[in-house]
Amino acid sequence: MKAMNVLENLSEILSVKGPKDINIASITYDSRKVEKGSLFVAIRGFKLDGHDFIEDAIKNGAVGVIGEKEMNLPDGVLYVRVKNSRKALSQASSIFFGKPAEKLKIVGVTGTNGKTTTTYLIKAILDEAGLPSGVIGTVGLCIKDKVLPSERTTPESLDLNRIFVEMLDEGVEYVSMEVSSHSLKLHRVDDIRFEVGVFTNLTQDHLDFHESFDDYYSSKKKLFYLSKRAAINIDDPNGRRMCGELDIPTLTYAIEGKADLKAEDVRIDSNGVTFKLNFYGKQKNIVYKVPGKFSVYNSLAAISACLFLGIDLDTMAKALEKVRGVPGRFEPVDEGQDFTVIVDYAHTPDGLENVLMTIKSFVKGKIITVFGAGGDRDRSKRPLMGRVVSEYSDYFIITSDNPRSEDPEAIINDIEKGLDKNSKYEKIVDRRAAIKRAIEMASRGDVVLIAGKGHENYQIIKDEVIPFDDREVAREFLKEKGRMR
Numbered sequence: 313m314k315a316m317n318v319l320e321n322l323s324e325i326l327s328v329k330g331p332k333d334i335n336i337a338s339i340t341y342d343s344r345k346v347e348k349g350s351l352f353v354a355i356r357g358f359k360l361d362g363h364d365f366i367e368d369a370i371k372n373g374a375v376g377v378i379g380e381k382e383m384n385l386p387d388g389v390l391y392v393r394v395k396n397s398r399k400a401l402s403q404a405s406s407i408f409f410g411k412p413a414e415k416l417k418i419v420g421v422t423g424t425n426g427k428t429t430t431t432y433l434i435k436a437i438l439d440e441a442g443l444p445s446g447v448i449g450t451v452g453l454c455i456k457d458k459v460l461p462s463e464r465t466t467p468e469s470l471d472l473n474r475i476f477v478e479m480l481d482e483g484v485e486y487v488s489m490e491v492s493s494h495s496l497k498l499h500r501v502d503d504i505r506f507e508v509g510v511f512t513n514l515t516q517d518h519l520d521f522h523e524s525f526d527d528y529y530s531s532k533k534k535l536f537y538l539s540k541r542a543a544i545n546i547d548d549p550n551g552r553r554m555c556g557e558l559d560i561p562t563l564t565y566a567i568e569g570k571a572d573l574k575a576e577d578v579r580i581d582s583n584g585v586t587f588k589l590n591f592y593g594k595q596k597n598i599v600y601k602v603p604g605k606f607s608v609y610n611s612l613a614a615i616s617a618c619l620f621l622g623i624d625l626d627t628m629a630k631a632l633e634k635v636r637g638v639p640g641r642f643e644p645v646d647e648g649q650d651f652t653v654i655v656d657y658a659h660t661p662d663g664l665e666n667v668l669m670t671i672k673s674f675v676k677g678k679i680i681t682v683f684g685a686g687g688d689r690d691r692s693k694r695p696l697m698g699r700v701v702s703e704y705s706d707y708f709i710i711t712s713d714n715p716r717s718e719d720p721e722a723i724i725n726d727i728e729k730g731l732d733k734n735s736k737y738e739k740i741v742d743r744r745a746a747i748k749r750a751i752e753m754a755s756r757g758d759v760v761l762i763a764g765k766g767h768e769n770y771q772i773i774k775d776e777v778i779p780f781d782d783r784e785v786a787r788e789f790l791k792e793k794g795r796m797r
């Protein structure tokens with residue numbers, strides 16, 4: 313593509329130096345991925361500054377550069393100075409790949425908890441309706457039935473465009489994607505026009521990245537400036553606030569309050585949830601075989617979004633009844649033992665409270681929880697997570713999640729600050745040993761909750777990513793315990 317075509321799509325150019333008639337063979341924001349003919353976009357990062365890698369990029373074959381700083385590049389290399397490189401990356405990628413997002417119907421789901429689950433439920437409904445779809449989110453990328461790993465919940469704009477093209481090539485028409493607050497703030501989704509934006513809830517997380525809760529809220533709100541229509545959980549105080557501030561067609565959903573879609577006669581037990589959906593007098597029985605009040609909310613979120621897509625309630629009810637859960641979300645590990653083991657991705661105070669409240673409602677014996685908190689993430693959520701776990705568990709083991717660059721013991725100490733005084737617990741830094749201990753001590757009727765890592769099949773310790781899967785580790789010790797009997 314001619315550089316001129318890319319330039320025409322950039323909204324905030326400050327200056328252009330060098331030849332505009334060059335051909336761009338590819339775009340990248342990482343100098344290590346530059347090829348002959350690449351356009352390199354220099355991003356001022358949180359750790360590094362892409363401008364420091366311009367020389368490398370040119371050595372590797374870049375013919376053009378987009379950046380924010382005043383630069384003098386060698387003759388023959390195009391330099392486009394813009395106000396915001398991340399915004400420019402989104403605009404350049406969209407035009408370079410032929411605006412693939414415009415050819416897809418994309419539903420964006422935002423909120424602190426429930427994004428992954430809701431996107432999966434939407435996909436299940438689209439499948440039942442016979443509409444070819446894809447999913448983009450924490451657990452990975454789904455292109456029709458193909459599943460690929462993903463590094464981020466919401467990929468960088470350039471990568472998103474590449475994924476959209478791949479989806480279109482495979483015949484995908486609908487995309488159900490998670491939209492993280494990071495992605496909204498860092499302009500990863502700026503050039504997507506969402507058919508529907510969904511708001512699940514907003515509670516504390518990511519206060520390391522967002523300077524305040526208000527900044528977190530405003531980032532989430534941006535999704536609705538990019539959406540044609542909205543589906544909002546109006547039982548959530550921030551959902552109510554959001555609703556009052558939007559002027560696009562909106563469907564609200566609730567269990568408690570007044571809403572367009574209301575769940576009535578809600579029944580929750582260890583097998584899942586059932587409720588009567590009331591949508592302006594139209595009623596439909598919904599069965600979803602994953603327990604928890606949050607399962608009702610996630611079903612309502614998916615139904616609201618799919619109503620906007622024109623899917624009928626019968627199809628939706630059929631689809632939800634068939635869903636057998638989402639990887640790592642309230643996932644049972646069953647080796648025939650006489651107690652329950654659940655692996656769940658809860659990694660926020662609210663997520664933990666929801667999952668523990670659900671367990672409390674059906675547990676016959678003790679609740680034993682194994683959990684930690686991620687390193688290089690919001691530190692202020694750690695004592696709050698500790699408080700919630702100590703409030704609901706009969707016994708718990710504080711261990712490591714993904715410590716990343718931090719000292720695992722220091723993270724555990726942060727969690728410990730929030731504990732209830734009467735807590736019965738121990739600290740075991742090694743997650744494998746912690747899971748082993750919980751399984752050894754469990755007896756008939758107990759529930760062992762292993763929280764925080766869900767579907768993750770790795771653990772990040774310093775710079776190392778080691779293979780680790782809570783489900784496999786639990787299975788191994790369950791088998792061992794079975795053999796000892």
Ligand SMILES: CC(=O)N[C@H]1[C@@H](OP(=O)(O)OP(=O)(O)OC[C@H]2O[C@@H](n3ccc(=O)[nH]c3=O)[C@H](O)[C@@H]2O)O[C@H](CO)[C@@H](O)[C@@H]1O[C@H](C)C(=O)N[C@@H](C)C(=O)N[C@H](CCC(=O)O)C(=O)O
Nearest residue numbers: 341342343355357358359360362365464465466468492494
């Ligand atoms: C905080 C955050 O989102 N950081 C993202 C940000 O990194 P950064 O700006 O700090 O990058 P950097 O390492 O400082 O480097 C600056 C630039 O120099 C470039 N570079 C670097 C080295 C080199 O040799 N050559 C080179 O060109 C880099 O490619 C980058 O463009 O831009 C990078 C490039 O797009 C992202 O990879 C990176 O995501 C990191 C890995 C990350 O962990 N992000 C997490 C926090 C995140 O986004 N999480 C949300 C999920 C939240 C949720 O689910 O609740 C998500 O959507 O996944």
Ligand SMILES: Nc1ncnc2c1ncn2[C@@H]1O[C@H](COP(=O)(O)OP(=O)(O)OP(=O)(O)O)[C@@H](O)[C@H]1O
Nearest residue numbers: 424425426427428429450606641657658663666667
């Ligand atoms: N609607 C909900 N409200 C509160 N908690 C929920 C809800 N749905 C799921 N949870 C809990 O939060 C955990 C994470 O759920 P899920 O993965 O769907 O959220 P997410 O928003 O995608 O998270 P992430 O930000 O990490 O991508 C679940 O394992 C469950 O314990």
Ligand SMILES: N[C@H](CCC[C@H](N)C(=O)O)C(=O)O
Nearest residue numbers: 659685686689713714764765
């Ligand atoms: N998307 C979330 C996931 C947290 C999962 C938990 N296992 C951790 O590593 O903190 C984040 O990146 O903050």
Ligand SMILES: [Mg+2]
Nearest residue numbers: 427428450490
């Ligand atoms: Mg997710």
